[in-house]
Amino acid sequence: MALSVFLSSSSSKRKHILKFLDAEKDISVLKGTLKPGDIIHYVFDRDSTMNVSQNLYALLPRTSPLKGKHYRTCAIVGNSGILLNSGCGKEIDAHSFVIRCNLAPVQEYIHDVGMKTDLVTMNPSVIQRAFEDLVNDTWREKLLQRLHSLNGSILWIPAFMAKGGKERVEWVNELILKHHINVRTAYPSLRLLHAVRGYWLTNKVYIKRPTTGLLMYTLATRFCNQIYLYGFWPFPQGPDQSPVKYHYYDSLKYGYMSQTSPHTMPLEFKALKLLHLQGALKLTVGPCNGTT
Numbered sequence: 001m002a003l004s005v006f007l008s009s010s011s012s013k014r015k016h017i018l019k020f021l022d023a024e025k026d027i028s029v030l031k032g033t034l035k036p037g038d039i040i041h042y043v044f045d046r047d048s049t050m051n052v053s054q055n056l057y058a059l060l061p062r063t064s065p066l067k068g069k070h071y072r073t074c075a076i077v078g079n080s081g082i083l084l085n086s087g088c089g090k091e092i093d094a095h096s097f098v099i100r101c102n103l104a105p106v107q108e109y110i111h112d113v114g115m116k117t118d119l120v121t122m123n124p125s126v127i128q129r130a131f132e133d134l135v136n137d138t139w140r141e142k143l144l145q146r147l148h149s150l151n152g153s154i155l156w157i158p159a160f161m162a163k164g165g166k167e168r169v170e171w172v173n174e175l176i177l178k179h180h181i182n183v184r185t186a187y188p189s190l191r192l193l194h195a196v197r198g199y200w201l202t203n204k205v206y207i208k209r210p211t212t213g214l215l216m217y218t219l220a221t222r223f224c225n226q227i228y229l230y231g232f233w234p235f236p237q238g239p240d241q242s243p244v245k246y247h248y249y250d251s252l253k254y255g256y257m258s259q260t261s262p263h264t265m266p267l268e269f270k271a272l273k274l275l276h277l278q279g280a281l282k283l284t285v286g287p288c289n290g291t292t
Contacts (some may be wrong), residue, residue, distance in 0.1 A: 093115060097223075123212065
């Protein structure tokens, strides 16, 4: 893909997306906009509310973690099993800014997924699924180790999206404060999901709820010249028809086409593949050759 085509196409997409959201502002609610005790209606469960706790308020950033930031290349690393045996680790780590999803483990998979992390997301459900709801000290220690390994990265926690995750968000916030963990916390704005969904609807991509990966791509268009996607593959078979795990790091199984799922992953992938063909991003779904 010619660099000039990549840059011009990316610039065009960026201008369109900027009509819908400002990633610098929408990546996190800031301290000045909320205070402890404020009542917030969840984005997807408007009838349910949560109160802003002292701990949450303490961790709200004073300024956007992306304020004034711009990067030459960004890698967004999804969690598909397509990454296994890809050898993409070095290529991913060579990018200027690396975004990872849902606290996925990296240490045991460095050869395929790399290690560099500048921003990592953490849906509240990850605490239940990957850390057994911290039922004992062993799981609590595992989460602490993972948080410590972030070492100054942005930890992006969608605390206001859906009911049911408040307690898990509070557990994480408490651990960060109690153990003085070196992360920069961010909590996406209340309008972000609707803004992103609105943008994709104008492109005739009818998604019920954007996946974390699609959210990160949409945000990244604001502060990245070139965007590279890895680990985005929502199908049980690879391009060569070999089996592909849902996640590279566990044995979780989901129905990609399930009507009960809040996400429409194959539809999202089709949209991203079209952007790849148009030169707006580079989508890697096979082995890496070590160049970016």
